[in-house]
Amino acid sequence: MTASSSITISVETPLSDDMRAMIGELNATLGSLTPDEANYSMSAEDMDGPETTVFIARVDGQAAACGALYRHADGIGELKRFYSRPQFQGLGLARRILEHVSELAAREGLTRLVLETGHNYQAARRLYEQAGFSECGPVLDYPESPYSVFYTRPLRAA
Structure with missing residues (x-):
């Protein structure tokens, strides 16, 4: 990435080819770090419902990172499928996607965000704690x- 990127x-x-490839990479990474019984992967088809909004960060048009908001009952939004491709890590893309997800959830009147992440996913845990x-x-x-490690954060409606 350059200053003009x-x-x-x-x-x-x-369901795009870009996102399918990124989901495949994410699932492979999680599969290498987490036992099957604690791996809560989703396919592209699982993410393609009205309850899920998927954000993609692109750098010079290339799919670089993703994250999603999954809506549950009782005003709860769940963070799902946060991932930055290795060559784009350290650019703050996941933080920026998290801001977009949080803003959308607040605009929709959700009252709380929750998530599950792996006990050994230190970068993810830092992201969520800093947020x-x-x-x-x-x-x-x-x-x-x-x-698994679980997190929660209250939201104020926008």
Whole structure:
């Protein structure tokens, strides 16, 4: 990436070739770090419903990072599928996607964001903690697991 590189973040379909490739990379990475019983991967098709909004960061048009908002009942939004391709890590793309997800959730009147992440995903945990998330017990229907860490953060409606 150069000083003149263009970064865009927008809502896109998870069914594009770009996103399918990134989801495949994400699933392979998580599969190498997390036992099957604690791996909550989603396919592109799983992400293609009205309850999910997928954001993609592009650097000079190339898909570089992604993250999604998954809506649950009772005003709860779940962060899903946050990933930055290795060559784009360190650019703050995940933080910027998280800001977009948070703004959308607040505009829609959601009252709380929650997430599950791996106990050994240090970069992800730093991102969420720096964004004001607090570690908590299991959320939604996730089971207690030594491989999972759960976070929550209240939202104010926009």
